[in-house]
Amino acid sequence: MSTPSFGNQESVRRWFDSRAGLWGPGSSDDGLLDWLEQFCTKVERQPNELIDECLRAATDSDSLVLRTRARRRYIDAIAQFELDNASRDAANVVRSFFIHNGVAMNPTVLR
């Protein structure tokens, strides 16, 4: 089970709030958190750290700037996570976490 501190991190709350706003209440559950926690364990990062690595504060405004190398690194890590678990759904949970925190992330389309 997930620890309260993990699920209460700002980036996780933002993810759940954004999903609920888009898809409606009940769109988030512990299953999502479990996959994210597995990914975090694999890359040895906390959720907030993942986002902080990908977005830095702009020096001349309140906006955030994408760090492309960090984003690329996690795109590759998620692709490997997908292979390790043989699950597109599991990887998409992690991608969803990044996307709802402002880091665009698409896998290749299934054809």
Place this chain on the structure above:
Amino acid sequence: MEVKSVIGTRRSIRFFEPWREVEREKIQAILEATYRAPRMLETDFLRIVVMYRDRLSEEELATLQTPTTTAQLDMAPVVLIFYAESEAFEASKLEANHQALMDLGVLNPSHGWTKERYASSVGPYLQGLADDADRVPISFGRDAGGPTVSREVMRLARTAIGVAQTFALLAAVDEGLSAQLSAINTTTVKAMMGIPDSWIPSSPMLLGYHGESRAAGGQRPREAFEEDFFELRYGHPFYREPAVVEHLRECDMIQPGAPFPWRMTEVRALARKFGLPD
């Protein structure tokens, strides 16, 4: 399709059927439409390169993507990449070009066009546009620092591309296809396709058969008509006659607006269908 219906049916489609190829004759029909788009100052600025997704390697496709275009580029089997040849203006400002248009009865004395006028004022004016010291780079970002073009020629070139893109979008809808003006890594495309330094890049058009419903959730919201269109002077809105609106509704130019009540269900189902995150 009737032109009003084509205009009303067009959407920026983001889900394409990735497995369904676009017939070559339909691509040609779209190119033929852009070939007949209005030109700026009688200049043949327009250049289009047709790219086929399935002829690219996975690595090549990946390098074309920007952070928000991955899914669309993966799905669209065809990409039309629009450019303007900046050097085309050199040819268009030649006297021979204008003389040919006068011989065809396009440029006529009724509107002040004569050989003498070209020599005394038009030619020097066009040369001034080309030589203007107010210049901008042809390419931006990583390609900046290359050739430049006068700001006025850049404006004409970009207008020409925009008009051609509009013709292409409407022609695509008329062919039963769907399209979207998107983004692409122009630096990579330039190297991959041998694009000349003098070509001004623009937004590519993704092309394919729609993978989402063609209505794509309904016509997108716009500002109030009266905020954008004026009569006689700025601030005096153009009166929007309800009977005209109703006629255009009957002609399919005005269609039900977004959001459709089932749109988010459709979007989520499409994401699952194509293995995309939600």
